[in-house]
Amino acid sequence: MPRDRLLVLAALLALAALAFMTLGAKGSWSFLLPFRGLRLAALALVGAAVGVATVLFQTVTGNRILTPSIMGFDALYVLLQTALVFLLGGLGYAMLDARPKFLAETGLMMLASASLLGLLLGRGRHDLHRMLLVGVIFGTLFRSLAAFLQRLMDPNAFAVLQGASFASFGSVETDLLALAALLAGAGGAATWRLRHALDVVALGRAPAIGLGVGYDAIGRFTLLIVALLVSVSTALVGPVAFFGLIVASLAHLVVRSPHHAHLLPAAALIGATILVAGQTLFERVLGLQSTLSVVIEFAGGLLFLALLLRARPT
């Protein structure tokens, strides 16, 4: 039963969290607890945000291969951030308060990704592969543009940018944690209210409208939430490549239910568990810093290939 499986997933997450907090703990707990606790919370938040965002994105786009990162959303966020530093200058950017800046970036991101998706989905809705390829190339374009802008900056501005945007699983941006949690929580709550309607949206446009669900409006709203969640995760740990794909595939595999009331919590739990357990494994057990993302990219890439090769042409 899906409910039992969710409980098992929650137990796994609790176990991973315990291991993350206690393994190799040296020194006083009064220091360790807040330090590790903050990172734990950030990792769990990112994992949950990416998982939920990917499931939502796949529901709205009607397939199991697309993810926001594959379509260049993460790269778009990094580009926006780079462009802001470029326009405001290193000093100007650094003087801004982190929180309103994050809010502004998230707002911009929602605008930009909405127009990007409008372009992608409007043109190639029926042609999945074209849409995918265009998304991937847009991602390359955003990354190249960001690299280009970085080359144009003076070294001080570049240093500011590095501090701001080159977060990773190993060095999480914890300053923004509270605000990010608030935003992600709001997005999560909004999605939770839509969970039943999303079940119907997954059936496709004509059946959904036939069943009286405002497919187009819900689709647009959901994509804005996806943009919000991607902003949150990218701001905290940087781009995540194929991570979302792994989480969404696992979520579908584990709950085996078409209902978002099960899928969404499962994706959130699985995402959080993978990040917390993975980081514990790589950092505490294997003693490897910041290679989790590479391993995820490797495994996710293989999964993506498998999905692409298995998908029957329709």
Place this chain on the structure above:
Amino acid sequence: MSRAAVAAAGLAGLALLSLTIGVGDFDAFDLTSDRASQRLLWVSRLPRTLAVLLTGASMATAGVIMQVIARNRFVEPTTAGTGQGAALGLLAVTLFAPATPLFLRMAAASLAALASTAVFLVIVRRLPPTQPLLVPLVGLVYGGVLGAAETFIAYQADLLQYLAVWLNGEFSGVLAGRYELLWVSGAVAALAYLVADRFTIASLGRDASLGLGLNYRRIVGLGLAMVAIITALVVVTVGMIPFVGLVVPNLVSRVMGDNLRRTLPWVALTGAGLVLVCDILGRLIRYPYEIPVGTVFGVVGSVLFLYLLLHEPRRAA
């Protein structure tokens, strides 16, 4: 005057422009008397310009060959794992036998590129022919997976800097004595012209080739070897430049079609010209600093590719 002559004159003009750009004091009008300028020209400016031209021409040619043997318009060596394969070979040699002479390193890189491209072709053969855009997607992810494996190994072995050099094309380090291998890749590209007709026939597919009495497997094998050698040489000497092999053949094909006997010289010429323009831009935009040509071409190339994808020419149904 023929189109070819105009194009050649344009390329020559660009090349002359390229010779005059740089930080060192250089006086083109005093070449006969100024020793320092002469030295600069022979040691740095001329090798760099030649390296750019050879790289652009041979990568564009490798792209065409790749598209023929994969029978797909949207693949090229750097987006189908060839470049990553070459880098993986180099990584292995650097790791296990750091003292290996250059020639053997080259051979290792070429072999690894050959193997990774062959694997890609095997995957591609299994894809349904009705889904042409699936092929480049699979190639991009395949390259990404190889890249992730490389990053992991390089990170553990503290070789990330080497990897960065191989994967990001840049000409600022080119000096006399450090780029001559590129002449070999240029020569391979020229060889491709000799068998251009066979490649054109191979692009029609196995059955059509056999029907015309061509040994299809042999021509695919030959193409594979050429692509691997060109890519490996470029990766070793200047690093990967994405999209050259992709956008140049497609642009040429839009205008002149796909008869390689006629179009291959244009592909080489356009590739050389486009990379040279990007290199000149990279040197001028933030003078006296340089922006690597790979970054500039990443922007230019992805915009061009998007254009090609979104504006496919309408064919009669």
Place this chain on the structure above:
Amino acid sequence: MIEIDRVSHGFGRSPVLRDVSLRIPKGGITALIGPNGAGKSTLLSLMARLIPLQAGRIAFDGLDVSRTPSNELALKLAVLRQDTAIATRLTVRDLVTFGRYPRSGGRPGPEDHAAVGRALAEFDLGSLAGRFLDELSGGQRQRAFVAMTFAQAADYLLLDEPLNSLDLTYARALMHRLRSLADDHGRTVVVVLHDINYAAAWADRIVALREGAVVAEGTPAEVIRPDHLRSIYGVRISVIRHGDAPLALHHLADPG
């Protein structure tokens, strides 16, 4: 009754429907026929609010499709498009349960489960209820989708070329089920059909379109006549009678 008043529609600059007005009475099966590009599917999509109206008005029992909330319309009319490929892996029972969504809001109660059970039984899907859609044959999948619209329990059922990709056995079985929906359950069925003889044999009324306009409407006997067929399809087709129904011999060579 379905009222269609002065509906015109175009994609880009090419008009698809020109000033169509039509009354479709409640009950029975109404077939929309016509050559490719006549605007049948567009008209059906407009009726089902799958595409927004550009000009004119369409109402089901007085409910205006462009003013009535979508979920309210879902209680009045159900729609089935020919494209039944979905990415989600659903069981047949899951799919049919979605037919209750307009009533249950995603939380099906005992009444809904009972309705799903009836729909599964009605369409012989009991033994397939636990199977995934992608494990079914095309005909079985089609049946599951019809069962979903049945469970929706709407008065009107709109189907767009449901016989496409079905072989003769399944096509007959489906028409049989539509007949039973109309006769035994009092539903009104509007169906776009390609084959005029299916329309002649199974429908109570036929509406013929050509180049975006209604060129003939009435009972099969009134519409399936050589002179009408000529104005609809632009070719000469002889018609014979077989039992009560007319039979168009469109597959024969031109009688000259």
